[in-house]
Amino acid sequence: MAQATVDELQGLTTADGTPLRQALHRAERRAKVRAFLLVAPLLVFLTVTFIYPIAQMLFRSVHDATIVELLPRTAEAFPAWEDRTQLPPESVFAAFAADLKETRENRTIGQVATRVNFEEGGLRSTFTRTARHIDDVEDPPSWRDWLIEDNADWGKLDTWAVLERLSHPINALQYLAAVDLEYNTQGEVVAVPPERQIYVPIFVRTLWMSLLVTGMTLLLGYPIAYFLATLPLRTSNLLMIMVLLPFWTSLLVRTTSWIVILGTEGVLNDILVWAGILSDEGRIQLIYNQTGTVIAMTQILLPFMVLPLYSVMKTISPSYMRAAMSLGAPRFLAFWRVYAPNTLPGVGAGALLVFILSIGYYITPALVGGRTGQMISNFIAFHMQSSLNWGLAAALGGILLAGVLILYALYNRLVGVEKLSLG
Amino acid sequence: MSQSLTSLPPYAGPVEKAWYVIFRVICAFVFLFLIAPILIIIPLSFNAVPYFTFTSEMLAFDPAGYSTRWYEMFLTDDRWMNSVKNSIIVAFFATLLATFLGTLAALGLSRSHMPARTFFMSVLISPMIVPLIITAAGIYFFYATVGLTDSLLGIILAHTALGTPFVVITVTATLIGFDQSLTRASAMLGASPSTTFFKVIMPLILPGVISGALFAFVTSFDEVVVVLFIALNPEEYTIPRQMWSGIREQISPAILAVATCLIGLSIALMTVIELLRRRSERLRGMTPQ
Structure with a gap:
């Protein structure tokens, strides 16, 4: 049986006059769509009940808006902190004091303290205590001096570095923690000491x-x-x-x-x-x-x-x-x-x-x-x-x-x- | 004919004879390792005293050493009975949904025109591969936002997702040997697509559909990780969740009684699957390849 050449095929048409090649294409596309439609219900079901929930859960590993949402002024003020070998400028301290007062009023200080504490153990009490004290303070000459006097942790570069890193809603901090890495005081990524590796x-x-x-x-x-x-x-x-x-x-x-x-x-x-x-x-x-x-x-x-x-x-x-x-x-x-x-x-x-x-x-x-x-x-x-x-x-x-x-x-x-x- | 590999030829030397015996002993031990943990539960569940080991009365086959008290405890305990009810409801609906969705998908995947078949197949099988803890964590957050935690409906939907890969696999496997010219013949003889499906395709893939359904059923009946995360109220506990509490908190031989009942169920399901597999093999042998 002789094979029809491409040229011959191009001349052929179906009964209603459409070229055979086109009709074949259309039939194949229809078959493809039909096969896909059978798979589609399960695909949709799994996307909703399985794939999307997992993707959403994994998004939490890089996305954390706790600090941005609860300490918005501080997060906004951080870009003014240029020299990372020094404590942040007064504007950051003042913004932080205002935010801290608000978290105390909204009872959100617990969330902030917990989040910071995951990053640097021990900071929870620093946050909650200062928040308790800050209630009755009205505009001291320098928030910076007041905070440092209230708790020496506020005079540490580390505390502010942690807070600054957490003020970015998208960050890799959790992945660093998951592979036992951390930032040191100089802001470099280093391995945590062997006795704290988990x-x-x-x-x-x-x-x-x-x-x-x-x-x-x-x-x-x-x-x-x-x-x-x-x-x-x-x-x-x-x-x-x-x-x-x-x-x-x-x-x-x-x-x-x-x-x-x-x-x-x-x-x-x-x-x-x-x-x-x-x-x-x-x-x-x-x-x-x-x-x-x-x-x-x-x-x-x-x-x-x-x-x-x-x-x-x-x-x-x-x-x-x-x-x-x-x-x-x-x-x-x-x-x-x-x-x-x-x-x-x-x-x-x-x-x-x-x-x-x-x-x-x-x-x-x-x-x-x-x-x-x-x-x-x-x-x-x-x-x-x-x-x-x-x-x-x-x-x-x-x-x-x-x-x-x-x-x-x-x-x-x-x-x-x-x-x-x-x- | 193939037995010539393991049976001993008459000219075998002493080394080969020794190896022949050793090999069988090794195999016997492995079989024992596989089956003993399951069988040992059964006599222990009839223990008269709350211990997890054989008492001297039991070893002496003294009737006083045996009792059915743990079965009574299981059957009269509200929490256990509630978990049985929940497990049956969840497994039933999850199986129904998973079988429907899985069979449709398998029919689509087996068509020669299915685009990107391998990709979609691996996506549809993935609930079986992704570690359960990750699935459970994802579903936990998702359900918290849509309000499905602490509901049987939530468990049913999660178990459906976990059960579908089994249906897809078993039905696709039956369709591999499926002769596509049968559907064409049926269409040519004037049958509508739905008639073709119910009269021609369905009877042939039925064994695969049923085994897939049974796999989905067992998956749901045995699943505990997702339930641990989303059923926080004991009202929604399923049998495995109740067993989990039993093992973790108040370990009692009632668990062994429950376990024995579950073993009975697995033997029944396994027998059905085996019979179906053989039927399917026979049927496949009949259709022209």
Whole structure:
């Protein structure tokens, strides 16, 4: 059958006289729109209930208008402070005094003090006390002298530097805090002293624990995936239940059972004491610490490793190994040189998925993590619910989300999002 | 035929024989590691005393060591019963919404004309990937501004968002093997698009839709992080939220009774999914590829 050339096609028209090319374009565009319209409802729904809320939350990490709104005169006066090696000019002090009086009247001084205190611990009382004293003061000769006399903190360059930095509604202060950096007196960004570093060690711990969990799931998951993939289908289907049941069982149920098993009065310790391996006084603490968290997370995430490994191993023909062995390779060598390389896509898929899921883990560390097993998610929750330092929670969340999205993009590229295995 | 890899050939040497045994022992241990934590809960939930370990009476199979008191406690406690009611309401509506939205989206994504398919697919799957704490924090602020905190509706909407990726994935997977010429044949025979959908497409993708719905149901039934943030009033607690309080505050074996009931539920759901998967594989084998 001869192919129509482009020239010939251009001459063709449909029944109503429109050129064929144009009609085809229109039909294709219509098909595109129709396909998109089917996706649109979910896209809109997720944008409203999921994407927009997260974006709005993350915006808090760089946007904070507390000081601009509550100390407006001060924020406006700060540009007059040119020489940063000296205290700000009298105009800034006067503006600040006026603002402080107003925050006292509006009862907003608490918000200001809290915000400043997140930046520089100890400043809360400086603000609240001075605000209490400033009520009865009417136009002293110099606000500067009055303030410094009221509290020596007002004579410190640092106090004013902190306030000046906070007077910019868009700033990176929370991100600096989230990676344990701060401004020094000279206005340079420096690392906070090691004994005050909190979040970098937590990020490192989160990565370390996630790597450990990924490694453990690979170590435990590989043999059973291989075992399942090489068994006759009937037997492997039966054993597969052992992998799928944990997958389907509530996360809280599994975490509870680990508390039951690993507790000092728990089943495992009882067995060890009964077997004479441990003395009754020598019971070991296996839960409410990092060890317990890693053990529980390994069991909880193991199915996410086994399932992709299994589906890849299922496609590897056993004749490859047989060919290698008939050519003289010992069984182990045949496995290592022929079979194992073929399973790499499964290893990559499983490891990436487990790693992505573990760096954002919250429930298990929160319940069994104790002090040493807390991960970054737990600190985000802490700042959300207890310290109410929402900006910092948002910055920590922003860093975590960026990490996860990079890994997710990597997963999409290497494995393909449509291959996400669900058992 | 594939069993030749794990079964032992008659000429195997002692090293291979030993390895064969060791390998099976290792696998047995891993299976034990996977399943023991789930199974151990079941007998312990019948403990007669408020301990989380086996008492000597239990080990001696003395009937006095066992009781159903924790089940009674669970079934007669208002807070637990209220949480069961909430969980069922939330999971039901979240599943319904997620299945509807997810199936539509999957149908669109599977069309050959879908623009930027990979991009949209990854966006729609992202609720599954984004750490729950981030989702929960975002929803917490958002709900505070629109007044949805402390309402079941708020939880339903959040759980719908978290459940849709599962529906999208399972339905898209059933559509991969879907023969597009069937819809064309149906249209050619005079069926309207809606007839084609309900008579031709729906029966074929139904197994995927149902498994997606079950995944969405379980996701909602098991989700606790978002609920922790947006349900501040015990009136709106769901089962996992109530368990969370139980584990954190007043740990009692009633939790083990609840856990055992949940395990029963997961076994039931897992069985349904497995049967559907097999049916779907059979059906797919019948349609020309």
